[in-house]
Amino acid sequence: MPGQVREELLSRVVERIAEQGVGALSLRRLAADLGTSHRMLIYHFGSKEGLLVEVVREIERRQRSALAGLEFDPASAPAEAIRSMWRRLAVPALWPYERLFFELYGQALQGHPGTTALLEGVVESWLDLNVELAAGRGVPAEVARTHARLGLAVVRGLLLDLLATGDRAGTDAALEAFAASYEAGLPVPPAR
Amino acid sequence: MPGQVREELLSRVVERIAEQGVGALSLRRLAADLGTSHRMLIYHFGSKEGLLVEVVREIERRQRSALAGLEFDPASAPAEAIRSMWRRLAVPALWPYERLFFELYGQALQGHPGTTALLEGVVESWLDLNVELAAGRGVPAEVARTHARLGLAVVRGLLLDLLATGDRAGTDAALEAFAASYEAGLPVPPAR
DNA sequence: CCACTCCTGTACCAAGTGGTACGTGTACCG
DNA sequence: CGGTACACGTACCACTTGGTACAGGAGTGG
Numbered sequence: 001m002p003g004q005v006r007e008e009l010l011s012r013v014v015e016r017i018a019e020q021g022v023g024a025l026s027l028r029r030l031a032a033d034l035g036t037s038h039r040m041l042i043y044h045f046g047s048k049e050g051l052l053v054e055v056v057r058e059i060e061r062r063q064r065s066a067l068a069g070l071e072f073d074p075a076s077a078p079a080e081a082i083r084s085m086w087r088r089l090a091v092p093a094l095w096p097y098e099r100l101f102f103e104l105y106g107q108a109l110q111g112h113p114g115t116t117a118l119l120e121g122v123v124e125s126w127l128d129l130n131v132e133l134a135a136g137r138g139v140p141a142e143v144a145r146t147h148a149r150l151g152l153a154v155v156r157g158l159l160l161d162l163l164a165t166g167d168r169a170g171t172d173a174a175l176e177a178f179a180a181s182y183e184a185g186l187p188v189p190p191a192r
Numbered sequence: 193m194p195g196q197v198r199e200e201l202l203s204r205v206v207e208r209i210a211e212q213g214v215g216a217l218s219l220r221r222l223a224a225d226l227g228t229s230h231r232m233l234i235y236h237f238g239s240k241e242g243l244l245v246e247v248v249r250e251i252e253r254r255q256r257s258a259l260a261g262l263e264f265d266p267a268s269a270p271a272e273a274i275r276s277m278w279r280r281l282a283v284p285a286l287w288p289y290e291r292l293f294f295e296l297y298g299q300a301l302q303g304h305p306g307t308t309a310l311l312e313g314v315v316e317s318w319l320d321l322n323v324e325l326a327a328g329r330g331v332p333a334e335v336a337r338t339h340a341r342l343g344l345a346v347v348r349g350l351l352l353d354l355l356a357t358g359d360r361a362g363t364d365a366a367l368e369a370f371a372a373s374y375e376a377g378l379p380v381p382p383a384r
Numbered sequence: 385c386c387a388c389t390c391c392t393g394t395a396c397c398a399a400g401t402g403g404t405a406c407g408t409g410t411a412c413c414g
Numbered sequence: 415c416g417g418t419a420c421a422c423g424t425a426c427c428a429c430t431t432g433g434t435a436c437a438g439g440a441g442t443g444g
Binding site: 024100104109119158171173 | 345346362
């Protein structure tokens with residue numbers, strides 16, 4: 001059982017990596033920025049890939065806690081649910097972590113070792129959550145899955161847009177157009 | 193000025209990179225795979241970054257030609273437009289290039305040199321196209337921009353999903369749910 | 385023949401990489 | 415006190431990296 005020093009080190013590592021990206025990552029530079037030696041990173045994480053794995057896990061953990069923290073009002077319309085999700089994610093303070101998420105996502109798609117675990121629950125876990133929530137309102141599971149999938153795509157797609165353009169107003173408007181469509185009489189279109 | 197040898201080399205480079213990703217790219221390995229020496233890549237592209245720039249340009253070029261090739265029927269509903277776009281992009285033959293696109297996107301978000309040019313027109317050019325098309329149907333520019341933004345986000349978000357999960361049926365259904373919402377009586381909701 | 389341009393390969397370089405060997409300090413526990 | 419486990423640093427290693435120097439080879443035009 002490794003000490004708790006590691007945990008504190010990891011969070012500082014994630015912070016640094018969120019700023020500098022993971023593509024041009026070097027243990028030595030990272031260690032220097034953290035005021036230690038690259039030997040320590042190897043000591044605590046075994047290898048560079050081991051460190052990467054831990055970073056990916058941490059990012060996943062944060063996603064999951066963000067997901068759990070959504071505290072949907074089960075009675076609220078889907079429109080309100082997606083609005084609150086967007087409100088939470090679009091704030092500039094999270095941009096570095098979202099950039100990191102998409103960078104890791106891209107590397108994972110290419111099979112980069114250590115990152116591929118990201119792909120496991122990156123979609124499914126969100127769908128499952130929504131199925132559960134929707135069941136409370138009597139929505140069939142298949143329909144809930146499809147709409148969760150769509151909502152997730154909208155949010156991720158608009159985040160990609162926002163991170164590239166910085167256009168908060170434009171992306172806000174697009175999300176609002178999407179949310180509004182759920183209030184305009186078709187809360188649950190047929191699944192196909 | 194450089195000969196046409198370069199052009200042919202570039203397309204082979206892009207092909208290889210689409211398969212192997214750009215993250216773990218090394219001039220020597222790439223050259224070996226291409227049956228030449230890394231010296232040649234430097235000769236034709238000046239440097240590794242120069243090669244990357246060219247690859248990014250090539251990807252942009254393909255995106256643009258895909259965009260131009262969409263040949264929308266101006267009279268057709270937006271639902272049909274987005275369906276045809278998805279039908280074109282979701283085919284497995286394009287997956288390697290889309291993986292590469294998202295990998296480069298991620299690197300560009302982190303400011304990786306040589307890739308940042310990707311971000312320039314990655315959103316705007318699509319929006320402009322849609323504004324132009326929508327003008328023909330009397331749709332105000334602002335509304336057209338917002339809905340183009342949303343549609344682009346849906347497609348990119350679902351592509352991320354598809355590349356991670358491989359679930360063609362699931363993503364097809366989600367896109368269909370989105371497209372159908374345009375046929376259910378709200379072709380042009382207010383922009384905000 | 386020469387000269388010139390384009391193209392390609394071999395050999396080499398300095399720099400940086402991840403990883404290891406080894407020694408040290410520090411704290412807790414007997 | 416001694417021992418032992420954790421934490422940490424320095425020096426080093428083999429290897430790979432992007433880039434360069436240099437030497438041609440193939441074709442063309444004079």
